[in-house]
Amino acid sequence: MAPPVEAFDAFARQVADVLGTPYAMLNWVGDEQYFLGLANPADSELPVLGRTLPLTHGFCPHVVQRRGSLVLTDVLDFDAFAGNPVVDELGVRMYAGAPLIDKRTNHVWGTVCGIDIEPRARSQGRPVWTRIDHMRDLLMTELYLRTSP
Template sequence: MMHDPTGRLLLTPVDKEAPARVRRLRELDIGTRPEPALDAFAGRLAELTGAPYAMVNFIDEERQFFAGLHTVDGGTGGTGSSVGRYMARDHGYCPHVVVRRKALVLEDVRDFPRFAGNPVVDEIGIRSYLGAPLVDRTGMALGTVCVVDVEPRRWGREGLTTIKTMAAELVGQIHRREDGGI
């Protein structure tokens, strides 16, 4: 991981798997366009967690793409939504989840100096994050499922269990699709 020379912020982690991830996402034909099924999945995730925003996020070398998106107004990032489908790779917390291959729970991002300086805090107003990696059968972390809120939130063990379960469910769907079952 790269660190800010001041020692305060954890910068976007080095992602040596990005080129291989891009190839795997192309193989699976996901992560390049919005998918109604993934929008529905994000909507279900938002409902289960009570979060205003939920995403199915695939990460390449340059940016993040929300192939599944649920916004506070119940939208999917289309016209009229302030949340778009793309985000710079150095914004947000999903790149950390992908590189770590572990779920990340931030009940109040301001409590963590290394995460509090992330651009999404000031630019979008994100205050809490809960995300889990989508690790497929090849061992590749393809992206994440995550929820965020503009208020601090106690996700608790239940939230962590939910996000991990939903990540596993989506990976199963991806595998079935790859095997020709969907």
């Protein structure tokens, strides 16, 4: 496993700020989930996440599979997601994630996402969706600039 890269953690902190969430991740999804960028809550009683999670935990593997963004303003409103282990283990109530799709290869590398322990009003769904897609686009643009031949 590679050591943390401060630039990716800084980006995750920007995502958390933009979404108003205590957690945000730049999540590479493979045999497990690896948080290449991670923002944990600062000065809080909330649990601190490590750099990995199994594919059975959280909602990012679903975003990768469907190749589309997902916003759950209250995960408990959705039977398919309410029973996920992160709901009980971390208290996750809101999730917003966007897939990182490489337009050059059409491969989905992972997601950029934010989670909160507080649900959001349904009316916040569309604005959150717009913000998470915007953050995804910023990241992918920067990656293309740095990796293009």
